[in-house]
Amino acid sequence: MDKIETKQEYLDYVDKKSPNSPILKNCFNAFLVGGLICSIGQIIFDFCKYKGLEDTACSTIVSIVLIGLAALLTGLNIFNKIGKFAGAGSLVPITGFANSIVSPAIEYKSEGYVMGVGGKMFTVAGPVLVYGISTSIIVGIIATFFV
Amino acid sequence: MKKIGNQTIIFNTPPYILETSSIVGPKEAEGPLAKYFDQCLEDEFWGEKTWEKAESKIVKENVNAVISKSGVPATQIDYCFAGDLLNQCISSSFGLRDINIPFFGIFGACSTFVEGMTLGSIFVDSGAAQKVLCATSSHFCSAEKQFRFPLELGNQRPPSAQWTVTGSGAAILSNENLGKECPRITCITPGKIVDMGVKDANNMGAAMAPAALDTLITHFRDTGRKPSFYDAIITGDLGHIGKEILIEMAESKGYNIKNNYNDCGVLIFDKEKQDTHSGGSRLWLCSFSIFWIFI
Numbered sequence: 384m385d386k387i388e389t390k391q392e393y394l395d396y397v398d399k400k401s402p403n404s405p406i407l408k409n410c411f412n413a414f415l416v417g418g419l420i421c422s423i424g425q426i427i428f429d430f431c432k433y434k435g436l437e438d439t440a441c442s443t444i445v446s447i448v449l450i451g452l453a454a455l456l457t458g459l460n461i462f463n464k465i466g467k468f469a470g471a472g473s474l475v476p477i478t479g480f481a482n483s484i485v486s487p488a489i490e491y492k493s494e495g496y497v498m499g500v501g502g503k504m505f506t507v508a509g510p511v512l513v514y515g516i517s518t519s520i521i522v523g524i525i526a527t528f529f530v
Numbered sequence: 531m532k533k534i535g536n537q538t539i540i541f542n543t544p545p546y547i548l549e550t551s552s553i554v555g556p557k558e559a560e561g562p563l564a565k566y567f568d569q570c571l572e573d574e575f576w577g578e579k580t581w582e583k584a585e586s587k588i589v590k591e592n593v594n595a596v597i598s599k600s601g602v603p604a605t606q607i608d609y610c611f612a613g614d615l616l617n618q619c620i621s622s623s624f625g626l627r628d629i630n631i632p633f634f635g636i637f638g639a640c641s642t643f644v645e646g647m648t649l650g651s652i653f654v655d656s657g658a659a660q661k662v663l664c665a666t667s668s669h670f671c672s673a674e675k676q677f678r679f680p681l682e683l684g685n686q687r688p689p690s691a692q693w694t695v696t697g698s699g700a701a702i703l704s705n706e707n708l709g710k711e712c713p714r715i716t717c718i719t720p721g722k723i724v725d726m727g728v729k730d731a732n733n734m735g736a737a738m739a740p741a742a743l744d745t746l747i748t749h750f751r752d753t754g755r756k757p758s759f760y761d762a763i764i765t766g767d768l769g770h771i772g773k774e775i776l777i778e779m780a781e782s783k784g785y786n787i788k789n790n791y792n793d794c795g796v797l798i799f800d801k802e803k804q805d806t807h808s809g810g811s812r813l814w815l816c817s818f819s820i821f822w823i824f825i
Contacts (some may be wrong), residue, residue: 386782387779387782390726390727391728393726393728393740394726394727394728396775397733397736397771397775400736400771400774400775401690401733401736402687402689402690402771403705403773404686404688404689404812405689409686442541457682457684458682460682462682462684463681463682463683463684463685463704464684464685465684466683466685466686466687467687469684470685470686473684474684474685479684481655482682482683482684483683485682486679486680486681486682486683486684487680487683489680489682490675490680490681490682491675491680493579493580493581493582507679507680528595
């Protein structure tokens with residue numbers, strides 16, 4: 384092994400020693416589960432449309448059902464197992480957002496309903512909300528004046 | 531006691547480790563070391579409503595266990611050094627509130643237990659105390675909650691991540707062995723903070739290994755001993771990656787620790803079977819290991 388003198392040399396060495404995440408496997412699992420969640424969404428959408436609802440109403444119902452399901456599975460201690468297998472596959476769709484709000488709510492219930500559940504519910508989803516809303520405002524301003 | 535070399539203290543009458551006790555959670559109980567623990571829990575809550583309360587209970591029961599095992603009444607224990615991972619060391623302070631022993635709350639994260647033993651042995655050898663109680667605890671769920679993400683969050687852990695041990699270790703240090711055969715603490719080498727710039731919170735072994743190396747080498751230099759002097763050299767929770775790094779880096783500095791070195795974080799879980807990635811975390815495991823202690 385080479386002599387390690389500087390911090391950079393150590394970091395390079397650590398990089399070499401640390402196993403990488405199994406990217407191919409993770410990508411495949413994410414594709415599989417993510418695709419499955421989207422397919423379920425599409426089935427719900429088509430079903431609503433078949434029942435004669437408008438497109439916008441169908442989309443809303445899809446979101447509601449998927450969020451509801453993800454929240455339920457989080458509460459049943461199942462979603463984290465799916466997430467461990469699927470990674471981004473279950474995290475990126477709207478299900479991940481539901482999970483990121485419900486899981487701290489369960490975790491911090493022991494600290495009370497106001498400062499615990501209420502105060503800590505958005506610890507994980509908070510950044511998504513802050514930057515999501517901020518971005519939409521900026522895009523909105525640009526659209527108003529330039530488009 | 532006196533200081534030798536740069537940072538080592540050598541004791542005149544090495545304090546005895548009179549008695550030890552440990553309680554662990556269910557995952558640790560499935561590991562290869564299960565038979566060495568005094569008590570293994572069946573669930574993480576142990577009848578309590580929150581993980582923090584469960585952790586306090588683990589501390590309380592474990593301290594009571596070590597006291598009753600030792601045969602020394604609590605009233606004869608002069609001081610207590612204890613700490614844990616939670617804010618304000620709540621597990622220790624709530625766990626020890628009924629015991630009526632003067633209490634030093636300490637926080638050294640992974641090194642809390644050895645820090646307590648170090649300070650405790652200085653107290654005993656200096657004559658400030660005759661019996662000192664050292665205790666520490668950690669709980670996977672309460673640690674995840676405080677430092678990482680909610681347990682129900684569906685995220686993935688990288689292969690270098692470690693798994694916080696649930697459990698507590700306690701020991702009583704004494705100036706006399708009361709007729710028992712006990713290990714003794716002959717000298718201590720408190721380590722320095724060595725930061726090599728590892729920023730990945732999921733690779734703590736690599737972050738801590740340089741500090742462990744620095745402490746080990748300083749210890750060898752201060753005492754004039756070689757690694758082969760020891761039957762066992764044990765670190766707390768470097769995990770599989772940190773252990774490898776430490777062995778290789780020690781070798782490059784001219785110290786061969788391959789044969790007698792191991793890490794508690796590697797020993798406590800079965801990497802293949804238990805899905806703990808790079809091993810366990812927390813140094814209270816040292817309650818039955820012998821780092822710096824020569825019997």
